[in-house]
Every structure is written in C-alpha cells, then in structure tokens.
Amino acid sequence: MLNIKYSFLVPVYNVDKYLEKCLESIIIQRQFSSSCEVILVDDGSTDYSGEMCDRYAAKYPNIFVFHQDNSGLLQARATGVKNASGEYYIFVDSDDFIENNFLDVIDHYISDGHPDVLVCGYFLCGRCNKKRCIVTDFEAESISKESMLEKFAGTDKYNRVWGKVVKGNFLKEHIDEIYDCAVNIGEDKLQTAYIIKYASDFLLINECLYNYILRDDSIVHYKSEKDIRDAIYIYSKVRGIVQKICDDQKYSSSEANELLLSYDSNALNTVMEHLFKYNKRDISLSEKKVALSGILEDNKNFFVSNKKEIKLKFINKLRYRLYINKKLVMLHMVDRMLFRFKKMVYR
Template sequence: MKISIIIPVYNVEKYITNCLSNILNQTYKKIEIIVVDDGSTDESAILCDKFEKEYQNIKVVHQENKGLSGARNTGLKYVTGEYFFFLDADDWIDKDYVRQCVSFLNKDKPDILVTSFKKEYKDKTVGVTLNVKPKKRINIKNGRSFFLRRLIGEYGKELKHPGKIEDYNPAWGKFYKSRVFRQQKFLDNRKYRSEDLLFNIDAFYKAKSYEYLNTVYYHYNKQNEGSIVSSHDPVLFKQFNKLYGWIDHFITEKDLPELYKKSLNNRIILNLITISINECMLTPDKFKDNKEKFINILNDDLYKKAFSKFSYTELPLSYKIFFKLCEYKRVYLLRTMVKIAMSRREEIKR
C-alpha cells in the first residue's frame, strides 16, 4: 500500500530538513512525499529542491503564495497513494508511525484512520487522546453521532473539558482514503477560521467508516508560535462568523438532528476563548483603543442569541466565571483573567 504525504511549506527553513529526514527515516518505505512550496521567501525552496534531487519519492511543487488551504489543495492534485495524510513542516511523527498505521489500514480499509497526538512545548510534552476506545471501528451511523457531531461542538458532559474543543479539528494526524477524499478541497483559510474543521466536517459526513489508533503519535510543534501580541488578527470575528454560517448551513442542508445545532451554539460560546485572547493580549494602549471594538463584538446578536441557549451547568468554575464576564461585557476583568491564564501557560511552556 502506497501512502501519500502532503507537506505545505512556507518560510520554514529552520524545520524542513528535520521534517523530511523524519519521513525518510520511517520504518515503512512505500511513501510518496509531496512538498508544496507556497511562495517561500527564505531558503525553504532551495532545501526542498535538494531533497528532491537526492530522493526519487519526493516531489516538490512551487507556486505563488495561496495560503495553507491553497498549498494543501495543490498537494491533493498529485496524490497517487491509496491513502494520504497531511504533515505540517515544523511537526514530526513517530519513527514507526506510518508502518503501524498501514498495518491497521490493511485490515479493514476504513475511509479515515484517526491517530492520537502530542503537543510539544519547549520543556514539556502534553499527550492528547480522544474520547474514543482504542482500535475501535466506527461505522457511518455511530460515526455521525459521535465524531461528526463532536467536530461541530461540545455538548453535555463534554463541556467539563472546554479546552479540548479543538482537539478533533486538525487535518493532520488522520489518514484519508484517496478515492473518497482526493477531490475534496479546503476552503480559503484567509476567509474562514479553522479550515481544517470545515474539511473534516465534510469528510466525516462522507465517511462510511473510521477507526482510531492510539499506539503511535503525531507530534504537534507548539514551540513555533509567534508572539500573541504581534499576531493580533483584526478580522478574527468575521472569520468566525463565516465559519458558523457555513456549519449552520451544512446542518440544515444535511437535515442533521437538533443536537447538532445545540453543539454549534456551544462552539460559538467556547470560541470566545480565542476571541478574548486575540482582543485582550494587546499592549495597554492598543487595548484601550480597541476596547469599544471588543465590547461591540461581545454585544453582537450572535452572542446574545447563543448565550440565551447556553447552559453553564457542566463547566468548571473558572470557565463559568470567564463566560459570565463575556456575557456581561466586563472587558477589563476579562483582560485581567486572560493575562493571568496566558502567563500560567507560558510558565508551563518554560
């Protein structure tokens, strides 16, 4: 069985050599590596070309910058393997990752294979396991009631762990059957927040089966994060709005149960964590100038409607306080709470 690995590359000269070496050192060798250089301006393209000249199973495609979604869509055009998966250029996988996954895929040939992953901080590794029994085959009926619905949002007792809402989203850490998903496209990540999520919602709706393997890991590099202050996104709220509109239309179009709407409502509230970090981690002067914009965001009808249907019952106390501050637009208290939480996260990283 041939496996296609798609690697989007943009200004990652610090990581790309290790990334490609990691794949070439896999115990499983029937691999094609599709590298899409998305208009890099550093030495990334040169390094990729050197690997292509040396190894026959590496193909490098150069294109003008189209963003992550555009790079992945280009990579999909060159897939010839029975399954494909995505690997970010600053991440890596266990040495036996592909072999174990292929062994699993050969047995039942599920449409999607999901693996666990580890978040790699500078001085700490945090393992992430999904709420799925190991080596469990889930057919289309159960899959839609669990994974698809869980992608759309948390519900009930899942809200006890609101920080896990994004753990199911990534396109990486999953093997997709090529004949089912090769023609599927990522939406433009410059227009929609969380293009991985949208890709997977569509994929898990189409999937007739999937399986979960938690004996090997994808390693998600959390060291390569830019400054939160410098990476403020002025259009984040608009991107989230487009995301919610797309999901709401999907639920209606596919005539999914009401529980999916309730889960989406919870996602709208839980994603206020990301919105608040984006707005609160500005310098004091910039936050003062931005305060009214933040209040207007929190005062949007989207959140008024979502809070009116939201249950705080299962939330941990700290999250109850946080979302109450959001609901009542107490932006200075929110800023204090966010800064304390983020400083603790930095301590964990160090």
C-alpha cells in the same frame, strides 16, 4: 512511480528550522521508497524553506515540490490534494514530525479494515515536556459517521487534519467545495467537517504516532482581530455543514438540536478563548476596544442569538456577559489578570 498507496501532503511556509526533521521522519519510513510520495507545497516562503524543498525533490524521485504565491494553509493543502496520486492522503504540518513506526502501524490497520479515515493519537511537544494525547481508550475503535460527528461537535480534540489518514478519492471529488475560501485559522475544523460529511467509516487507534510541536511563535499563543473574525466565519460555516449532515443522516429534530447545542457551546467557548488571546497582546486598550466592538457588532447572530442554553466554562460565563454588554474595559482587566495568573502557574 506506480501503485502509490500513501501521499504525504506537507504545506510549507517559513519553516527552515523545522523542515529537515519533518521530512527525514517521513523518508525513514520503511515503505517510503516502495509505496509513498511526498507532495511539498511551498506557500511563498521568504526564508530557505523553498530551496530546501527543491533539494529534497532533486534527491528523491518520489518527492515533488510545488511553489505558489502565499495563499494560506487551506489553499496550500488544496494544491497538495490536487497533485496527489495516492490511495490515501496523510496530512503532515512542516514544523511537526512523525514517529519512526508511523507507516508500519498505519498500514497494518488500513490493510486490515480499509477505513475511509484513520485517526491516531499524538504527542503534544512543548519546550520541556511531551504530553501523550489519545483519541480512544481502545487499541483500535471502528466508529460510524454519527459517532464521529458527535465527537467532533462536542470538542476541538478531533478538529485536526494533521495526522489523519484519509481516502483521497472524495477529497479530490469535492475539492472545489472543501477548499473554497482562504483563512488563517480554523481551516482544520472546516476540512474535518467535510471529511465527516463525505466519509462513511472511521477508525481511531490508541497509539501515538504524530508529534505536534508547540512553537513559541505559534498562532496558538496570540490572536489578531482577523484571526477572531476568521474563526467566527469558519464556526458559522461548519455549523451549516453539521446541520446538513444531521439532515442527511435523518436525525430527529431533538437529536439535531442537542448536537447543535453541543457544537454551539464548543464554538462560543473557543471564540471567547480567542478573545482572551487577543487581549493578551501588547497593543493599546483603545485599539482593542475598537476591534472588539466591531467584532461584536458584525457578528451579533453568533454572539447573541439563541445563546440561552449554551454551556460555557465557568470563567467564560463571566467574560461572555461582560463582552455582550460591551463592558470592554472590565473584560480587558479580567483577561489581563487571567494572563498574569497563568504565567505564575505555568512558570
């Protein structure tokens, strides 16, 4: 197949209940046969996902499947990048799906402005509702690397890789740097940081074209000790990338410090929320105390150093003070009360 413009990169792991809807939403795109390929990476699935990938690859000449031992989402995406041949890469998670007009809209803006990165709005799909999440108030907004960095540093809203359309050349060129670790959480943030580092111009569009599915068994609801450790590792690694971008873009010392303060505030707030999701788990308090003490002891620089100016959410201020002062029983009590309160509110 010649002149492939778009490569859909779909990492697959134990999603046989969702995979068909995901792939059919790509196949139905008007330009699917003429200018697209789909790279499926079966990351050691133990259900029927791998067989489903093989069936689709046998049916469509522009769908390719790669099977590998379970290596995690980041390495599955690396395999996708390595084997893609399109000009632009589109990241789609295998339990999500795209709108029927996704490629028509994307191609209009790509053909018109040729941005390095395009970011569209998305729908957040729960069991009973569908929330529209926009990335700009304008129909389309072209922004600089500096503006994108500021948005990225201050909120998790722009972390996601899914739904992004990215020029493939710099991902391939820097593949060993971008995909040099194996983590189960925060991999989107890491990849997005590198995308900002190596891309020059970004286009945000208002239209919501991607459907992100909130699964009941998703990792977003609960966190393990390893998840928290991985998150801290990723936030620390990404901070170094943000600092490097500031240096490369000739930020003044005060500008860089302000940006990094925004990043550190967002990072600590997010990790404190991960701690809450860990305390929600139905395991013994003694096990939680051992794990949380170990996390704090091993990551003192992240939790304690230079945190005087950090801006935490109201409830996280209390929880943070309890945690760094090792009041773990009290923290657990607060988190359990918060958990019960949220269940009542969102019932």
